[in-house]
Amino acid sequence: MTYTVWIVLTAVLVGLSCSLIGVFLILRKMAMMADAISHTVLLGIVVAFLITKEISGPHMLIGAIIAGLVTALLVQWLHQFDIEQHASIGIVFTTLFAIGVILIATSVGNAHLDVQHALMGEITFIPWDTITLPFVGKVPVATAMLSLVLVIVIVSIIAFYKEWKITSFDPALAASLGIPVVFMHYLFMSLVSITTVASFDAVGAIMVVAMLITPAASAYLWTDKLSIMLLLSALFGVTSAIVGYYVAAWLDTSISASMAFATGIFFLISFLGSPKHGLISKYNRIAS
Template sequence: MSYTGWILLTASLVGLSCGLVGVFLILRRMAMMADAISHSVLLGIVVAFLVTRELSGIHMLVGAMIAGIVTALLVQWFHSRGVQQDAAIGVVFTTLFAIGVILIATQAGNAHLDVQHALMGEITFVPWETMTVAELGEIPKATFTLAVVLVIVLASILAFYKEWKITSFDPGLAASIGIPVVLMHYLFMGLVSITTVASFDAVGAILVVAMLITPAASAYLWTDKMSVMLVLSGAFGVLSAVVGYCIAAWLDTSISGAMAFTTGLVFLVSFLGSPRHGLLARMVTH
C-alpha cells in the first residue's frame, strides 16, 4: 500500500472506532468524560513508559485503560460526595493531566514522548514505524493497533448490545432485571480509554475528542434508532477522516486539525439539513 493509502486507512480506523464508541458517550450524556479521559490517559502512558522504558506495546494500552478507569472512579467518588459532576470532571482530568505533563518534562525528556505529540498527534509519521505481521507483511504499528482496537470495540458492542442499549437509556430498569450496571459502566470506560490511546498517533489527545463526540452528535440528529446511529456515526467518522486528509493536502496544513474541522462541517450540515431534527426542517414545520 502507498504512503497516502496507509495514512487514509489509519485515519479511517480512528474515525470508525471513535464514531462507534462516541454513540454511547452521547446517549449516556458523557461527552465531557471523553475530554477527561483523552487527557488523563497521558498519565497512564507515561507511567507505562517509565516502568517498561518502551514506547510501544500492549502495556501502553493497559496503562491508558487503568488511567481511564481511575478517572471515572475519582469523578464518581467526588460526585457521590456532593461535588457537581462537571466540576469533578474538571478537577480530576486537569490534575491527572498535569501530573503526566510533569512526569514527561522531568522523567521522559530524552525519549520520543513529548506533550505536543500527545496533544496534537502526527499521522504523517505513522507509515514509517512498521512491524511484521504474518500473512500481511510490513504494516504500520499504529494501523495494526487501531485495527485490533476496532475488533475489540465491535466485539464488545455485538456481545453486549442489549446490555449497552438498556444501560444507556434506563440504568434503573437495567439494574432491576439483573444487568451489572456498574460493571458495564467501567467496561465502557475501558473501551473509551483504549480507543483514545490507540488514536494518539493520528489525532492526539485533544483532537480525539472531536472524533469521539462530533460524528455521534451528527448521527443523533438523523435517527432515533441506536443501530442506525452506530452505522451513521462510524460512517461520519470515516468521511471526516478522508475529507479531512484531502483538505489538509489541499491547504498544506495539519491533518489532524483538518479532520477535526471536517467533523464540525459534518455536524453543521446535519444540524441544518436533518429531515427530522434539523434547523431548516423545524423552521418549515413551524
C-alpha cells in the same frame, strides 16, 4: 499499499472505532469523559516510561489504559459525594493531565515525549513504524493495533447490544431486569480507554475527542433509532477522515486538525439540515 493509503486507512479505523463508542457517550451524557480520558492517558504513558525507561512497547498501552480506568473511577467516586458529574470530570481531568505535563517537564528529560505531540499527534509518521504479520506482511503498528481495537469494539457492541441500549437509556430499568449496571459502566469505560489509547499516539487528543463526539452528535440529530445512529455515526467518522486528509493535502496543513475540522462541517450540515431536529426544519414548523 502506498504511503497515502496507510495514512487514510489508519484515520478511517480511528473514525470507525471512536464514532461507534461515541454514540454511547452521547446517549449516556458523558461527552466530556472523552476529553478527560484522551488527556489523562498522558499521565499513564509518562508513568510507564518512568518505570521502564522505554518509549515503546506494550507497557505504554497498559499504563495509558490504567490511567483511563483510574479517571473513570475517580469521576464516579467524586460523583458519589453529590458533586455534579461534569464538575467531577473537570476536576479529575485537569489534575491528572497537569501531573502528566509536570512529569514530562521535570522527569522525562531528553526522551521523545512532549505535550504538543500528544495533543496534535503525527499521523504522517504512521507508515514508517511497521510490524510483520503472518499472511499480511509489513503493516504499520498503529494500523494493526487500531484494527484489533475496532474488532473488539464491534464484537462488544454486538455481544452486549441489548445491555448497552437499556443501560444507556434507563439504568434503573436495567438494574430491575438484573443487568449488572456497574459492571457494564466500567466495561464501557474500558472500551473508551482502549479506543482512546490506541488512537492517541497516531492522531493526538484533538482528533480523538472530535471523532468520539462530533460524528455521534451529528447522527443523533438525524435519527432516534440506535442501530441507525451507530451506522450514521460510523459513516460520518469515516467520511470525515477521508475528506479531512484531502483537505489537509490541498491546504498543506495538519492532517489531524483537518479531519477534526471535517467532523465539525458534518455536524453543521446536520444541525442545519436534519429533517427532524435541524434548525431549518424547526424554523419551517414554527413558521407554518
